[in-house]
Amino acid sequence: MAESQTSTETDWVSRFADDVIAESERRAPGKPVVVASGLSPSGPIHLGNLREVMTPHLVADEIRRRGYTVRHLISWDDYDRYRKVPNGVPGVDASWAEHIGKPLTSVPAPAGSAYANWAEHFKAAMTAALDELGVEYDGISQTEQYTSGTYREQILHAMKHRADIDAVLDRYRTKKDPAAQGKGGKKPQQQKKVDEAELEAAEGSGAADEDDGSGNSAGYFPYKPYCGNCEKDLTVVTSYDDDTTELNYTCSACGFAETVRLGEFNRGKLVWKVDWPMRWAYEGVIFEPSGVDHSSPGSSFVVGGQIVREVFDGVQPIGPMYAFVGISGMAKMSSSKGGVPTPADALKIMEAPLLRWLYARRKPNQSFKIAFDQEIQRLYDEWDSLGRKVADGTVLPADAAAYSRAVRTAAGELPSTPRPLPYRTLASVADITAGAEDQTLRILSELDPENPLTSLDEARPRLDRAENWITTQVPAEARTIVRDEPDKELLGSLDDQGRESLRLLLEGLDTHWSLDGLTTLVYGVPKVLAGLEPDAKPTPELKAAQRSFFALLYRLLVSRDTGPRLPTLLLAVGADRVRRLLGA
Ligand SMILES: [Zn+2]
Numbered sequence: 329m330a331e332s333q334t335s336t337e338t339d340w341v342s343r344f345a346d347d348v349i350a351e352s353e354r355r356a357p358g359k360p361v362v363v364a365s366g367l368s369p370s371g372p373i374h375l376g377n378l379r380e381v382m383t384p385h386l387v388a389d390e391i392r393r394r395g396y397t398v399r400h401l402i403s404w405d406d407y408d409r410y411r412k413v414p415n416g417v418p419g420v421d422a423s424w425a426e427h428i429g430k431p432l433t434s435v436p437a438p439a440g441s442a443y444a445n446w447a448e449h450f451k452a453a454m455t456a457a458l459d460e461l462g463v464e465y466d467g468i469s470q471t472e473q474y475t476s477g478t479y480r481e482q483i484l485h486a487m488k489h490r491a492d493i494d495a496v497l498d499r500y501r502t503k504k505d506p507a508a509q510g511k512g513g514k515k516p517q518q519q520k521k522v523d524e525a526e527l528e529a530a531e532g533s534g535a536a537d538e539d540d541g542s543g544n545s546a547g548y549f550p551y552k553p554y555c556g557n558c559e560k561d562l563t564v565v566t567s568y569d570d571d572t573t574e575l576n577y578t579c580s581a582c583g584f585a586e587t588v589r590l591g592e593f594n595r596g597k598l599v600w601k602v603d604w605p606m607r608w609a610y611e612g613v614i615f616e617p618s619g620v621d622h623s624s625p626g627s628s629f630v631v632g633g634q635i636v637r638e639v640f641d642g643v644q645p646i647g648p649m650y651a652f653v654g655i656s657g658m659a660k661m662s663s664s665k666g667g668v669p670t671p672a673d674a675l676k677i678m679e680a681p682l683l684r685w686l687y688a689r690r691k692p693n694q695s696f697k698i699a700f701d702q703e704i705q706r707l708y709d710e711w712d713s714l715g716r717k718v719a720d721g722t723v724l725p726a727d728a729a730a731y732s733r734a735v736r737t738a739a740g741e742l743p744s745t746p747r748p749l750p751y752r753t754l755a756s757v758a759d760i761t762a763g764a765e766d767q768t769l770r771i772l773s774e775l776d777p778e779n780p781l782t783s784l785d786e787a788r789p790r791l792d793r794a795e796n797w798i799t800t801q802v803p804a805e806a807r808t809i810v811r812d813e814p815d816k817e818l819l820g821s822l823d824d825q826g827r828e829s830l831r832l833l834l835e836g837l838d839t840h841w842s843l844d845g846l847t848t849l850v851y852g853v854p855k856v857l858a859g860l861e862p863d864a865k866p867t868p869e870l871k872a873a874q875r876s877f878f879a880l881l882y883r884l885l886v887s888r889d890t891g892p893r894l895p896t897l898l899l900a901v902g903a904d905r906v907r908r909l910l911g912a
Pocket of ligand 1: 555556557558559560579580581582583584
């Protein structure tokens with residue numbers, strides 16, 4: 329924590345915190361600092377949408393560390409219309425299409441869900457992930473806000489000033505880009521490198537595609553009722569009286585028509601481009617980021633900036649655009665689940681601090697990928713190496729800040745693994761043992777015999793994450809299967825050199841039975857064969873000899889040319905079985 333208190337310019341989070349505090353003190357001195365995120369529970373909330381939360385969360389947390397009170401609002405946009413039936417959601421079939429146009433809270437939850445409706449179902453998974461990630465926030469259901477009349481004054485005000493709103497919208501209509509609507513909207517033409525997963529992720533948030541209330545022959549109205557008969561938003565306002573607040577609408581879906589008084593009516597909402605700036609003003613939001621598409625002239629952030637000032641007498645928040653978050657290793661995920669991963673999926677294969685770190689170390693305008701493939705092992709190596717630099721004081725200030733934001737919040741440390749053994753080692757052990765606990769404990773204890781593990785709990789939760797990664801993300805053909813019987817044919821075909829290399833290895837097993845010892849042994853055997861000292865510098869010839877020796881061991885142990893790192897593999901296979909498979 330010290331680093332963020334002594335320096336306010338260490339990283340992007342600190343710089344935003346400086347700006348947000350200054351702006352908050354100018355606008356609302358002495359009041360809590362308000363930052364905001366918006367999430368639409370229109371389906372599984374994808375990892376890409378997590379940036380919508382993590383960006384203000386990290387800034388809010390920095391501000392809390394400096395001793396200020398912060399409200400991080402997460403607006404659940406659960407009163408948005410149900411736009412489409414997402415693919416690949418268990419318990420959902422094409423019949424859900426009949427609910428398109430209803431509020432998300434009026435759509436039935438997927439079959440078998442414990443939740444009351446569609447929005448609650450998908451909100452629950454995200455809420456659990458945010459808890460695990462240590463994100464502190466005030467959740468606001470827009471269904472609750474609208475249906476309880478919380479925004480009554482703002483709605484009547486917007487209706488009264490509908491001509492002003494129409495005029496603002498009109499400034500952009502000529503240069504309107506239909507792909508740039510909505511908060512997390514997408515713009516496929518301009519995102520050359522966006523893959524399918526990123527597009528799907530981007531679709532998850534905001535009210536993309538919602539109309540802005542224009543194109544009504546009866547005039548411009550920024551408010552839309554949900555139909556009193558079919559609950560859909562395919563309604564058209566046909567008249568409105570400012571004095572009595574009497575509003576007439578007809579439903580183009582079912583033909584229903586009714587007259588209501590907006591002064592007491594609670595079943596409708598402002599169109600997105602008015603709704604968003606209305607809430608900036610209502611909540612006094614100082615900081616709220618949004619997706620990259622908002623740099624375009626007709627985007628809801630840009631239009632909202634005019635509406636909040638000219639109609640609601642408010643100020644647009646500081647609103648950095650964040651770049652897309654991609655996923656590596658998506659092929660398998662897509663085919664098996666029909667969708668892109670959620671934060672809950674990521675938290676099954678990596679610990680919360682690692683996931684927080686990925687968001688903390690990159691500026692919002694930098695895109696990055698979250699690894700579900702082999703890359704996760706390298707990522708964990710990098711994370712562990714950073715931890716060692718923090719511990720020995722050689723870390724750079726910006727890296728220290730990112731590390732600190734990852735492992736703790738203003739409320740305290742996040743849960744960690746007491747003995748954080750290398751992820752790639754844990755993954756290899758899980759690969760070979762298929763999760764057998766006694767075998768796993770034996771192998772992990774033999775990694776460092778001087779300081780053995782007494783219980784698997786010391787290696788958890790990282791061990792569980794590595795096991796999950798192996799079982800859910802590594803394709804069957806990439807899994808390691810240790811031979812049951814020696815490969816007699818291969819053993820019989822070895823020349824003197826080959827037989828001697830195996831003899832030297834087996835001879836050294838007992839005295840080298842640890843991760844470090846076996847590492848020395850497997851690299852040392854080819855040196856001895858070449859007549860070199862154990863600490864000899866590697867030459868190209870020696871490297872070639874080591875490669876072919878390793879390949880021979882892999883063939884004899886797992887019938888392939890490669891596999892988990894050899895010292896780990898040998899420990900996992902066990903000394904007796906190694907002896908048997910190598911022909912002793
Ligand atoms: Zn209707």
